[in-house]
Amino acid sequence: MKPSDHVIIVGSGLAGLAAADILSRYGLHLLVIDDNAHIGGQLLRKLPHAAAADKRFEPDRLKRQGARMAARIKKSNVQVLNGAQVLGIYPEHILLVEDSLGHVSEYRAAALILATGARERQLPFKGWTLPGVMSTGAAQVLMKSSGILPGRKTLIGGCGPLMLVLAAEILANRGEVLAVLDQSSAGMKLKAVTAGPAIWPKLLEGATYLARMAAARVSMKQGVRIVEARGRNQLEEVVAASVDVDGRIVRGTERIYPTDTLAVGYGFSPNIELPQQAGCDINYSEAKGGWFVDVGDAMQTTVGDIYAAGETTGIAGAGKSFIEGRLAAWDILKKRSVVDRQTYESNARPLMRQRSRQVQYGRFLNHLCRLQPGCYADIPDETVICRCEEITMGTIRSQLKNNFTTMNGIKKATRGGMGNCQGRICGPVLFDILSAHSQRPPEAIGCTSARAPVKTVTLGALAKMTVSTSQDDGNKCSN
Amino acid sequence: MNKPSQTDVVVIGAGIIGSSIAYHLSRYKLRVTLLERGDIASGSSGACDGLVFLQSKKPGIHLQLAMESRKRFDGLARQLPVPIEYKETGGMVVIEIEDELAAMQQFVKEQQEIGLDVSLINRDQARKLEPHLSEHVLGATHSPLDGQVNPISLTLGFALGAKSLGARLFTGAAVHDIDTTAGKVSAVETDAGRFEADIVINAAGVHAPEIGALVGLDIPIKPRRGQIIVTGSCSPMLRLRHCMISAKYIAAKFNPEIAKVIGEGVSIEQTENGNFLLGSTREFVGFDKRTTPDGLHRIAAKTAGIIPALKQVNVIRAFAGLRPHTPDGLPILGPVDDVSGFFMAAGHEGDGIALSPITGELIAQMIATGKSDIAIDAFRLSRFTVESEKVEVSHV
């Protein structure tokens, strides 16, 4: 069993890095665990480009800071486990971890920071499982991690700021963007002015992206929803139509976009599985992107010495992640008396103020991506909702009629959420469908439980692991 | 929803037992109200495997009930409104060490005397039936009658079947109080309203003691945790024909002392969807439904020891269910002495799925007609308050 004076940080995105950066400066023993091959999370993925072609001055200050933090950590004596997944967290702060070689072992922590980030939300449409239809994030990762365009001509759909970021990235890589179809209306975006000062740099950034679209003559549409993806064995064309104020498809406005690549995304949802499995309380809020980990002002969860930071406590973008990682780090330093109260206060107080501005920005972000309850009525019966188990909307509708109106109920009645992804993709969709149907409060609908292993692991790896908490004093069948 | 409602029978608990009872009662045209504090199958019935195993039952009334129950599954598969995925796959009890071989030889004899179709086979015969078995296996006992079912589908089938026959089903309806007048039940108070009834059935599984306490009864049911590993779907690459348990499983079930020395046994079931359900542990940990690293490790090591090909398979989830354990390993069924109209139907510990058809049938029969085709006096609650010498299975 590894030593117990470690602070273990799960997730090396902006929040995890920010925490590691501060904690390492005070000489704490740190272990950073991330399931990707490199630290930096989704935001900081980057491949080297030939210098001449590299007009890649990063306008985003946070990304530059993040890159510098990543570089510092690589040079420091912070232990980093890449390609590793945390399968579960047990009392007292014991982590079950599978490393990149497939070996499972236990680690004990003195304190834990869970910075597990977010995943994209989706709004299913007929044919969305066809090869060629991918998430916006997938298209980004292909370019940022492997240097490959998602397709020759990419159609981008959904809602949220990631669409324009993707479009700009594709153009910068000399790919083509067929069009950007934004489901949200111009009106929703105008509400930006009420979102507070945190949004102004983002508005400027957005304006730069719009200018690039205009220069490349990329067609941009507002209030247009993806209706269907068609093709025999892979994507060949996409049908999109206008939506009304309730998000309902306006029949007769359908248009066909011939393409073999469609990137879609509808905002983000916090990755709460690991904190939930660890026993941390979760809560629901549309303003935070759905179910999120409940934290106090200093990022403490409801389980002692476990902190959560970043998108996992509520979707609000990179700024909040950077602040929360640092807040968690400062509280750990204070609790261990590594810094005195004054030092803590002078660092944490300003961060807490900045945090509330970012949370406000988050409200706007999530509002922008809000899918109206009426959206789900337009999904045809034959549309797959649970991709893993191939459960259709029709099956879900018939079980709703049988009064299965909670997440656990619909899961038992339809098998939705029981497949390989354990509800990561379909969970938020199912929740929204149940909400729209029953109009009951979130706690009544519930969230499915998260159990270890929260990521898949082979049975052989579990069979071979060494367990320090073994109760079996007889037959040791493992070898 | 808050006015008193007229019903003949209130069944508390929409797990497999309560739902089966509600279904069978409804077939007798009795007015049934099925109350569930969570969702259908949100308790132990939704956290278990689906083995319908005769070989693991104690020879005697237990096995007799199980044999009768098994015969009902084909009919239920036709009648119930949900596909229950019942399959008579045949079952194997896998023997791994010499000590087990001797014990199983004896056990098989007793089972055969009672009329169970079971036989002892050697390693070669076992591996012919099931090529994926490890070569270290010494042999097995095999019965063509063992099989499996989908426990959640079966519970849903019973509940929805009851509904289609006129029963009322209330979820999110926790029971707060049971009214009695002069030693007779008269009504049940719940979140969903008050239900007046002359007959109340306690089918609340591991929570049966809480319900019993509402009428002053002491019900000796304790939760016994079983952890289960779920794999991704493996068909068609890896398809087992039989469901199986290890010989240790039988020993551990009846004598926890043996389990402590040689380890608990395991069960291996492949569902229709192709996923493996690999179990299990047997732990007295109160109502803690968490899985543990040690439990996962032991189940993984032992099941991979029996079917080595499982090592490459992906584990997608694990969960734990709470078996309702009784001191003598037999369920508590039938009327109780001190409260007229109150019936017990709980404590099936690990056999609830297999015994659900016969339990529902016999309880419904008893209530509708006054007697049951198979006498269930031996299962009464009163057996625990009788001052007599009993062989009690010791527990921690």
Next chain:
Amino acid sequence: MSDLRISSVLRGAKINIRVNGKAFTAYEGETVHAALLAAGHRVLRKAPKTHQPRGIFCGMGICYDCLVTINGAANQRACMTRVEDRMEIEVNET
């Protein structure tokens, strides 16, 4: 035939992989799913019940749609695996 590889990217060493027995070029550091896409393989498997074609979806290891066989091991997430020289990949396109 257009190449999806971004020309300005500085890549790792050139290596050889085989997809369904046919040889393709890839570069160290690429993920299997990216290399497959560049090789023109977008259909990676068929869904077990309906046999509908599936390919890349989330690209970050959570959807389990991009499952392929790598060096004989089935059900590997292509997006979470890096290519290696002489890697044998099998996709189910039929």
